[in-house]
Amino acid sequence: MKKIITYGTYDLLHYGHINLLRRAKALGDYLIVALSTDEFNWNEKHKKCYFSYEERKSLLEAIRYVDLVIPETCWEQKVTDIKEFRVDTFVIGDDWEGKFDFLKEHCEVVYLPRTPEISTTQIKSDLKDRK
Numbered sequence: 001m002k003k004i005i006t007y008g009t010y011d012l013l014h015y016g017h018i019n020l021l022r023r024a025k026a027l028g029d030y031l032i033v034a035l036s037t038d039e040f041n042w043n044e045k046h047k048k049c050y051f052s053y054e055e056r057k058s059l060l061e062a063i064r065y066v067d068l069v070i071p072e073t074c075w076e077q078k079v080t081d082i083k084e085f086r087v088d089t090f091v092i093g094d095d096w097e098g099k100f101d102f103l104k105e106h107c108e109v110v111y112l113p114r115t116p117e118i119s120t121t122q123i124k125s126d127l128k129d130r131k
Ligand code: C2G
Pocket: 006, 007, 008, 009, 010, 011, 016, 017, 019, 020, 036, 045, 072, 075, 091, 092, 093, 094, 095, 096, 113, 114, 115, 116, 117, 118, 119
């Protein structure tokens, strides 16, 4: 069984995220999503999530491509995760191109093209303009 892992905040969930998850799953048989916790988002990414970790986790678990959701609590957990879950391929959007090449000694690393025209920031500003 070929195991894939990817990491992210996934808030507000949108079709760009789904495009990523669908293509990531297509690379193997089992997709793990390491979902950034509220604390990690706030302390490390300076992102205040609209939905809590538990709410974002339940949304991801409802997606047919996702087999397991685990917490992402720090930047440094990736090598441990890859070893613990015997991951074959690490996947993430190409906005991170090159940033995770150090993982190549542990597994395949794939950067997938982002879906260009959608982002949470875009959604929020569009909603603001509609008021
Ligand atoms: N993504 C995408 N297209 C978009 C928006 C996002 O393909 N229009 C991808 C990102 O490249 C990422 C995933 O969807 O692979 C989740 O996006 P975010 O929630 O923004 O994740 P990020 O904050 O980049 O967290 O340790 C790694 C980090 O946790 C990644």
